[in-house]
Amino acid sequence: MHTRTLLAASLSLLATAAVAQTQYAWVGTYNPNGEGLYRFTVDPQTGALGNKTLVSKLPNAAQLTVSHDGSTLYLASEVEKGVVQALRVDKNGELHLLNQVASGGAGPVYLSLTPNGRYLLVANYVSGSIAVLPVQSDGSLGEATDVQQDKGEPGAAKPEAAVEGSFAISDHNGPHAHMIAADPGGKFVYSTDLGLDRIYQYRLDDRTGKLTPNDPPFISASSKGAGPRHFVFTPKGDGLWLINEEASTLTWYALDAANGTLKAGKTISALPQGYKGTSFAAGLVLSQDGEQLYVANRLHNSIAHFTVKADGTLIHKDDVWTRGDYPRSLTLDKNGQWLYVMNQRSDNITRFRVTSGGMLRFEPDYTPVGSPSQMVISITP
Template sequence: MSETDLTRRGFLRSSGLGVMGMYLGNFKPGWLAVPTEYFLYVGTYTSAGGEGIALCRLTMATGALQKVAVTRNVSEPSFLALDHKGRYLYAVNELGSFQGRPSGAVSAFAVNPTTRALTLINQQASLGGAPCFVSVDGNDKFVMVANYSGGNVAVFPIRSDGGLGAPTDTKQFQGSGPHPNQGSPHAHQIQVDAANQYALAADLGTDRVMIYRFDATLGKLNASSQTSFSTKPGAGPRHFAFHPGQRFVFVINELNSTITSLAYDPAQGTLTEVQTVSTLPAGYTGTSYCAEVRVSPDGKFLYGSNRGHNSIVVFAIDSLGKLTLVQHASTQGQWPRDFILDPTGTYLLVANQQSNNIVSLKRDAVTGRLTTTGLSLALTAPTSLLVAPSSV
């Protein structure tokens, strides 16, 4: 890649990264055959010293992590996604300028079925600056991108070779919010529901979760009966996760360190607030900002990351979607930008961006609680974690 004017959208600079498919790459059930190890793709900020997209091994017996390969010459691959069959990987290139345009890019890679090595197929301009999220629709026909500084989302068709075609749709958000980081729209995630019928998009800049009826044939984001859900002013919705049963959506709010539980009607595509809770311990007065949110495979527990407090907050989820605090677990590092659960839910792996390490925490499936394994992998500026396919 020969792009210039790389712009790493670090949160500190601007102020003064679902369901299983979101963090497991939408795997087929046949891939979850209890192997002794899993492999992970790790996105990094190359402007901060990251090498590109790393491939790492997780040993299930101990939780140990090992770097085994790197796909280099990839600029700012800050978020990653796989198609459902694991044949292709998509990475946003979180740039401020691409091919002479005020835009980032999205890159398509072929996955080697034996080595899991990545080969670049092609790239497309993301149609907005600093793209920070990428996802694949339920039919493996379209890729969706959220552009942070561009304040918009875009849809790209997937070609027969896994490459990306010209965009089929884009939606530009409008407005602002009361927080200093909300002077303009900041799209941070776009994801379809399990039925591939509706797409939700989080706009950190305007305190809204947009709702679109998704045309899975043409790749269009059409108007829905409920156009959006509004969080508390200044909350800054960043990411969201669908409950495995599709009855709830959990939104993590970056700017006021809260999680909002929403009842979701998959037939109508509507969101109704159930509860909003703090992600921080009572009495905490330090600076902290939320990043990622995940639901356990059994749908019983919710996890969220606190950058600053440097913790994973754990909640139990009841049948009504209400959350009860279980624990705050240290991430054993600084600025937990992303984390995932392995396919069995045995380990929670945390990418600590500022301390340049990935840490494994052991998870109790009954209580949801996390304990440290004492194991850590040194890796510069990790930003996104994605489980690689066991086979293709």
């Protein structure tokens, strides 16, 4: 009897601890439909978003990321003179501005933290530059330790690998940095430039926050005019999948762990077989176990679902209608149970349950929010 009492008490404590952890979803948006940054609570059982609250009116607060412990949110204003804010997250979800610094360029379009959290990496789309911002002990940001400016001839105006009938032509008129991230080991940094059709390769000095161009400093996109956009690393860090915006293709790149250079492998379409016409590929996410890959296709308005085989090849499993228009990005929750879609033009977020084999099942509850761009989830104890 005594043992049963102890067991019941232990289970009660575990349940209380689980309830005590509050999940917040932070959603960045574009003006004018979106008014800034929104906070939602996440139901731990159903994944539903609730208690919508506008917490920042920073103009075009469209890009964000959160510290590994969930205590600090980093928010970029995607404007000509780009700025990045560091915001402390209280237990009740209230935000407190720590400081604001220049993004190192114009139109910051992507933020990511290095694996150890010591640096925030910024890609500035309009200026075609990238920057390294040091993270201070209190979570605030220092001035850039390094800024690199992309230079070169623009890529081809028309994507040669796009499907028949495609007019997916965008910004091949100069440098446009679109994403930046460090490899899982934190030794190397990669950035894409949509306008120049390049993937840049750097070595990162973790002591100084300086970037050194690798050898070679960049590689060309998998096809002319492809428009390299976003990428995800494998859990092992031995390679990455990259989505090409204009071509709507996925390219595999093997990563040499010793020197940090990428080598292009197979390229496949992110669109269903037989599709003709225009579509712009957008965000992509990989499950934590590295077995399920999801890609957002704008205009086709679908989520392409791929399973990853043991040898790293992809099997195109399904194409799921997003139930919205122009899916800009995808977010998986911490446990990989729910996938959220930011439907920019239909001004809503849709939610899918991740079922057996990574298949997606639509949950019929739309979350209204103007021009959603990106969502991150934090857990507050």
